[in-house]
Amino acid sequence: MSEPAYVLDSTAFYAGIPYQGSGRYFTTYLVLEEVRHHSVGSSLIHSRVQVTEPTPGSVDRVKGTAAKTGDIGALSLTDISILALGLDLKNGEGGVSLVSDDFAVRNVAEVLSIPLASTTMKGGEWKNITWKIYCRGCGKTYTNPKLTTCPVCGTQLVRKASSS
Numbered sequence: 001m002s003e004p005a006y007v008l009d010s011t012a013f014y015a016g017i018p019y020q021g022s023g024r025y026f027t028t029y030l031v032l033e034e035v036r037h038h039s040v041g042s043s044l045i046h047s048r049v050q051v052t053e054p055t056p057g058s059v060d061r062v063k064g065t066a067a068k069t070g071d072i073g074a075l076s077l078t079d080i081s082i083l084a085l086g087l088d089l090k091n092g093e094g095g096v097s098l099v100s101d102d103f104a105v106r107n108v109a110e111v112l113s114i115p116l117a118s119t120t121m122k123g124g125e126w127k128n129i130t131w132k133i134y135c136r137g138c139g140k141t142y143t144n145p146k147l148t149t150c151p152v153c154g155t156q157l158v159r160k161a162s163s164s
């Protein structure tokens with residue numbers, strides 16, 4: 001039996017999915033670019049997540065489908081790239097699930113029959129982890145995982161994952 005495979009969007013990285021569990025993880029260069037500025041162990045990302053470009057044919061198919069469903073305006077190029085990668089990999093060995101909490105992404109994935117998983121998957125492979133986000137400048141702590149710099153003093157924030 002092969003390990004479950006997942007295509008991760010940036011919300012999956014923010015939720016800490018690649019740092020736990022034992023699946024095979026895939027993402028695109030565009031997603032990596034989005035999450036790169038977070039100080040979340042990039043060496044870990046490189047050892048556990050395989051970065052792959054989707055095929056141009058799948059990108060076109062995703063765009064065509066999103067235009068029909070009316071989701072195209074809500075999708076970024078990054079969103080389109082992970083949907084296309086999901087399309088490329090879903091028929092591969094063991095299949096793949098797309099991990100995203102984005103409504104438009106999930107909607108288009110359903111139309112394209114790409115299996116979906118959520119970053120808050122209950123009873124699934126991963127449990128929630130909590131982020132400790134703090135400022136080395138002024139010592140304030142935050143909970144919003146999307147913050148990258150301190151709103152008070154402008155220092156780059158540091159993130160630490162703690163499993164609960």
Ligand SMILES: [Zn+2]
Pocket residue numbers: 135136137138139140150151152153154155
């Ligand atoms: Zn600060």
